[in-house]
Amino acid sequence: MKAIALISGGLDSALAAKIVLEQGIQVIGLFAKTPFLKREPAVKISENLGIPLHVVETGEDYLNMILHPVFGYGKALNPCIDCHIFFLKIAKELMVKEGASFVVTGEVVGQRPMSQRPETIKLIEREAGLEGLVLRPLSAGLLPPSRPEEEGWVDRKKLFAIKGRGRKIQLSLAEKFSLKDYSPPAGGCLLTEPLYARKLRDLINYGEFNTENINLLRIGRHFRLPHGAKLILGRDEAENKFLVENQKNWLVMEALEVPSPIGLFRGSAEDLLFAVSILLTYSDAAGSGRVKAGNTVMEARAMDKGEIEKWRI
Numbered sequence: 001m002k003a004i005a006l007i008s009g010g011l012d013s014a015l016a017a018k019i020v021l022e023q024g025i026q027v028i029g030l031f032a033k034t035p036f037l038k039r040e041p042a043v044k045i046s047e048n049l050g051i052p053l054h055v056v057e058t059g060e061d062y063l064n065m066i067l068h069p070v071f072g073y074g075k076a077l078n079p080c081i082d083c084h085i086f087f088l089k090i091a092k093e094l095m096v097k098e099g100a101s102f103v104v105t106g107e108v109v110g111q112r113p114m115s116q117r118p119e120t121i122k123l124i125e126r127e128a129g130l131e132g133l134v135l136r137p138l139s140a141g142l143l144p145p146s147r148p149e150e151e152g153w154v155d156r157k158k159l160f161a162i163k164g165r166g167r168k169i170q171l172s173l174a175e176k177f178s179l180k181d182y183s184p185p186a187g188g189c190l191l192t193e194p195l196y197a198r199k200l201r202d203l204i205n206y207g208e209f210n211t212e213n214i215n216l217l218r219i220g221r222h223f224r225l226p227h228g229a230k231l232i233l234g235r236d237e238a239e240n241k242f243l244v245e246n247q248k249n250w251l252v253m254e255a256l257e258v259p260s261p262i263g264l265f266r267g268s269a270e271d272l273l274f275a276v277s278i279l280l281t282y283s284d285a286a287g288s289g290r291v292k293a294g295n296t297v298m299e300a301r302a303m304d305k306g307e308i309e310k311w312r313i
Contacts (some may be wrong), residue, residue, distance in 0.1 A: 001025045001026065001101055001153055002022075002025070002026045002027075002028060002098060002099060002100035002101060002104065003025050003026070003027050003028050003100055003101065003102050003104050003135070003148075004026070004027075004028050004029075004091045004094050004098065004100045004102075004103045004104065004184065005017040005020065005022055005029050005030065005043045005051070005097045005103075005104040006030055006032075006087060006088075006091060006104075006105045006106070007029040007031050007045055007046055007053060008031070008037065008041075008042060008105070008183070009028060009031075009037070009038065009040070009041025009042040009043075009044070009045055009182065009183045010041070010105070010106065010182055010183045011106075011167070011170050011171075011174055011179070011182040012106030012107070012108055012111075012138060012170060013045075013105065013106030014045045014048070014049065014106070014137060014174075014179050014182050015106060015170055015173050015174065015179065016104050016105060016106040016135075016136065016137045016138055016179060017029065017049055017051065017104060017106075017135070017140075018049060018136070018159075018177050018179065019137040019158070019159065020104050020154065020171075021049065021051070021139060022120070022151075022158070023154050023158060025153070027049070027050050027051045027155065027204055028052055028054065028056050028094070028098055028100065029042070029045075029046045029049070029052060029053040029054065030053070030090065030091055030274045031043075031046075031053055031054070031055050031056070032056050032058055032086075032090050033055055033056065033058060034058050034062060034085050035055050035190075035211060035214040035215055036190040036191050036214075037189055038183070039055065039105075041181065041182060041183040042055075044180060044182075045179075045182055047128050047181075048060060048179060048180060053064075054094060056090050056094070058086075058090075061099075062086060063081065063109075063209065063210070063214075063300070064306075065082050065086055066191070067204065069081070069082040069211065069254065071136050074114045075115070075194070076114075076191060076192050076193060076194050076197035077191050077197035077200050077201060078114075078191040078192045079191075080112060080114045080115035081115050081120060081123070081124060082113060083115075083189075083191075084115050084124045084128075085127045085128050087122050088103065088105075088124065088125070088128035088130055089128050089129070091103045091128075091130075092128060092129055092130055092238065096131075098145050098168070099291035101133075101144070101148070101153060102128060102133045102134070102135055102148045102153070103133060103134045103135070103149065104134075104135050104136075105134060105135075105136055106136075106137075106138060107121065107136045107138070107139065108136075108138050108139050108162050108163065109136075109139040109142045109161045109162075109163045110164045110165070110312060111163075111164065111165050115180050116142060117122050117228050118142070120185060121136070121143065121199075125307075130177075131148075132146055133147055133148075133149040133158075134146060135148045135149070135154065136237065136302060137154075137159045137160060138159075138160050138162045138170070139160065139161060139162055139163060140156060140159035140160065140161070141156075141159060141160060141161030142163055144193055146262055148186050149296055159198045159244075160291065165168070183233075189305070190217075192220070196217060196303035197220055198216050198313060200214070200217060202222075202224055202313050203217075203249060206224070206228065206230075208230070210247075211261075212246075212248070215246070216232060216246060216264075217242075219232070219234070219239050219243065220233050220235055220243065220261075221233045221235060221261075221282070222312065222313040223278060223289060223308070223312050223313065224313055225267065225274055225276075225311055226270075226271060226274065226311070227267070227268035227270040227271045228267055228268055229263075229265060229266065229267025229268045229270075229271035229272070229275065230265070230266050230267055230270070231263060231264070231265050231271075231275045231278060231279075231280070232250075232261045232263065232264045233261040233263050233279060234263075234264070235261065235263040235284055239261075239262075240262040242245075244260045244262055244263050245265060249266065250264040250266050251264070251265040251266065251267065251293055252264060252270075252293075252294065253263050253265055253275065253276065253291055253292065253293045253294075253296045254279075254290075254291065254292055255279065255283045255284075255285060255289055255290070255291050256282060256289070256290045256291065256292055256297065257289060258283050258284040258285045258289060259278065259283065259289065259291060259313065260279060260280070260282065260283030260284065260285070260291075261280045261282050261283065261286045263275065263278075265293065266287075271300070272293060273298065275301065276291045276293060276298045276300040277300040277301060277302065277303050277308075278303070278305075278308050279291055280300055280301065280302040280312075281302045281303045281304075281305055281308060283300045283302070286302070287301060287302060288300065288301045288302070289302065291303075300310075
């Protein structure tokens, strides 16, 4: 008997997979790679569990779903219901390919107000074409029996009835099963974070919503300038290095005489001098300074940070 387990890298999905493994079922991990989730925790958890991990790249269809969710957004820019449906459809494809019998998730009833209510869980299964074939080991006791339980593929008595946002039971189980290297609760999907969502919505508003630009949102300070240009400034040496390595289609900026962040600029030339002033503001320049912007050297004055805060995204 095989099962496909969605592995996010968090504790709940790791526990769900482990609980099913403990019942003698072969588990195959699945991680759907998006710009909003880190892959490394899922890899570490799979290694900890001793299960193979299939990493599936999401593409334009996933980004289109983010832009046009059928079931709407949560408090930030998180289309949780649509995301769950999207990932379960991927799991269904892998289930067929691998000859598995059902799908396992780490969902906990009541933990997420948008997508983890009993009625929503039923909706998600139906939309994904997996009615009765999704096992949620952490909250199975609060839900109608799934087919794996009804058929005796798993022992329902060995599943749990966890609900709500508390983590006490999960942490106790993690210790029992010697699970480690999982992401903290706040280390999950970036779409749920209000500050990140604001930067993402800015990309949408300016028609810049694509993978290249999304991948830069994790890095640096972001500014939208008066004439619509975009400026990104590194905050430390590692971020400066990342920006230099990802400068395609951007103008690279750096102060000449003093230490400064690396800046990436793209957009209206009318904003370029203002961008130079912002870069100098975050440099060691006192007053005026010179900045190399592409092949051009420009001089400007540093500003008070309060003057430019309204342009920061």
